[in-house]
Amino acid sequence: SCQPQLDDPHEEKSGLINMTKIAQGGRKLRKNWGPAWVVLTGNSLVFYRERPPQSAPSQGWAPAGSRPESSVDLRGAALANGRHLSSRRNVLHIRTVPGHEFLLQSDEEPELRAWHRALRAVIERLDRE
Ligand code: I3S
Numbered sequence: 001s002c003q004p005q006l007d008d009p010h011e012e013k014s015g016l017i018n019m020t021k022i023a024q025g026g027r028k029l030r031k032n033w034g035p036a037w038v039v040l041t042g043n044s045l046v047f048y049r050e051r052p053p054q055s056a057p058s059q060g061w062a063p064a065g066s067r068p069e070s071s072v073d074l075r076g077a078a079l080a081n082g083r084h085l086s087s088r089r090n091v092l093h094i095r096t097v098p099g100h101e102f103l104l105q106s107d108e109e110p111e112l113r114a115w116h117r118a119l120r121a122v123i124e125r126l127d128r129e
Helices: 109-128
Strands: 011-024 034-041 044-048 070-073 078-081 091-095 101-105
Touching: 011 109, 034 109, 078 109, 091 109, 101 109
Parallel strands: none
Antiparallel strands: 011 034, 011 101, 034 044, 044 070, 078 091, 091 101
């Protein structure tokens, strides 16, 4: 479809992963690595400070009663290996159109690869719309 999907909240993937924001609107930020509960939807990446309680009833993908720390639109975003941006292993670099940049990292390579694949699929689908 040529209609931009402004609201596509279905969950593609979620999980606990190490994250730091490294730029906001093109301005470099000081790294602040920490675990985040990350939810990938049909058009955005949403960051929560912690995993929602397992007992919490969910409202679709959104953990009930929790507010996201931040959320970015993935349309037009760029994905790259983040090895040149960190001494950590298995780092993925995400840059959004407005210049917000994040690193995702896991000591488990398959976990990071799964995030890479899922993010690439969403971004490619948004490119085709
Ligand atoms: O990209 P950098 O500056 O080498 O990142 C490291 C620093 O942010 C460091 O913090 P301070 O310089 O604020 O003390 C962090 O503790 C490191 O984790 C950062 O590097 P890694 O390689 O972990 O992404």
